[in-house]
Amino acid sequence: MPVDPLLPVFRARGLGKTYRAGDVDVVALRDVDLDVMAGEFVVLLGPSGSGKSTLLNILGGLEVASTGSLHYFEQDLIAAGDKALTRYRREHVGFVFQFYNLIPSLTAHENVALVTDIATDPMPIDDALERVGLSARRDHFPSQLSGGEQQRVAIARAIVKRPRVLLCDEPTGALDYATGKLVLDVIARVNRELGTTTLVITHNASIAGMADRVISLGDGRVQKIERNAHRLAPAELSW
Numbered sequence: 065m066p067v068d069p070l071l072p073v074f075r076a077r078g079l080g081k082t083y084r085a086g087d088v089d090v091v092a093l094r095d096v097d098l099d100v101m102a103g104e105f106v107v108l109l110g111p112s113g114s115g116k117s118t119l120l121n122i123l124g125g126l127e128v129a130s131t132g133s134l135h136y137f138e139q140d141l142i143a144a145g146d147k148a149l150t151r152y153r154r155e156h157v158g159f160v161f162q163f164y165n166l167i168p169s170l171t172a173h174e175n176v177a178l179v180t181d182i183a184t185d186p187m188p189i190d191d192a193l194e195r196v197g198l199s200a201r202r203d204h205f206p207s208q209l210s211g212g213e214q215q216r217v218a219i220a221r222a223i224v225k226r227p228r229v230l231l232c233d234e235p236t237g238a239l240d241y242a243t244g245k246l247v248l249d250v251i252a253r254v255n256r257e258l259g260t261t262t263l264v265i266t267h268n269a270s271i272a273g274m275a276d277r278v279i280s281l282g283d284g285r286v287q288k289i290e291r292n293a294h295r296l297a298p299a300e301l302s303w
């Protein structure tokens with residue numbers, strides 16, 4: 065799909081999400097207005113339960129909003145049916161989660177290869193592993209890799225299809241300080257070198273220094289949007 069570079073990648077207006085849990089309605093997201101521009105690096109902050117994952121999952125087409133409008137370029141993600149959302153995710157979105165979700169019986173290379181079978185224009189698998197600094201570990205199984213290395217395989221798997229969007233939910237949540245920085249460095253490099261529009265959820269406010277913009281959520285609402293005058297490299301962050 066050719067896209068107009070002046071259009072935001074995402075345009076959300078009045079976005080809301082209510083979950084029904086038994087007889088109770090849980091309002092996870094309320095009235096969110098948001099534009100995300102191509103190539104932006106956005107950090108989502110907020111306390112537990114503030115709606116960060118809900119927002120990311122809606123942007124990634126894993127869930128559908130209950131109210132409001134959401135466009136990915138010109139595609140209406142609220143009106144899209146299951147089939148169109150699956151296609152949207154497959155073609156355009158890479159996901160990275162706190163836990164790496166690698167298949168234990170497959171090597172790093174094979175875990176990444178799984179995705180290329182269904183991608184339209186994947187990069188060579190070894191290029192993806194090289195971008196995350198894991199060329200030397202291509203034939204290792206997850207159990208032979210550290211947590212940070214497994215997360216980097218997960219990032220290679222997310223980017224091998226050249227997605228326009230990379231969505232990361234607590235990517236360093238299970239990692240120690242130094243390893244977390246290494247993983248953030250890989251995510252920043254992908255954003256810079258491939259121009260992948262990137263959103264990262266974190267509980268760690270120090271990570272916000274890496275972002276172009278920092279969106280703070282509270283009680284399902286956008287509380288604050290701040291723009292950093294310049295982005296810091298992960299090595300310059302401390303927490």
Ligand SMILES: Nc1ncnc2c1ncn2[C@@H]1O[C@H](COP(=O)(O)OP(=O)(O)OP(=O)(O)O)[C@@H](O)[C@H]1O
Nearest residue numbers: 083085090091092111112113114115116117118119
């Ligand atoms: N599938 C669901 N069914 C019912 N309630 C849900 C569901 N998913 C999320 N919620 C509720 O929606 C609210 C927002 O949850 P969400 O996971 O988006 O928050 P979060 O900011 O990502 O939290 P955390 O930092 O703990 O991951 C919470 O009150 C949560 O309990």
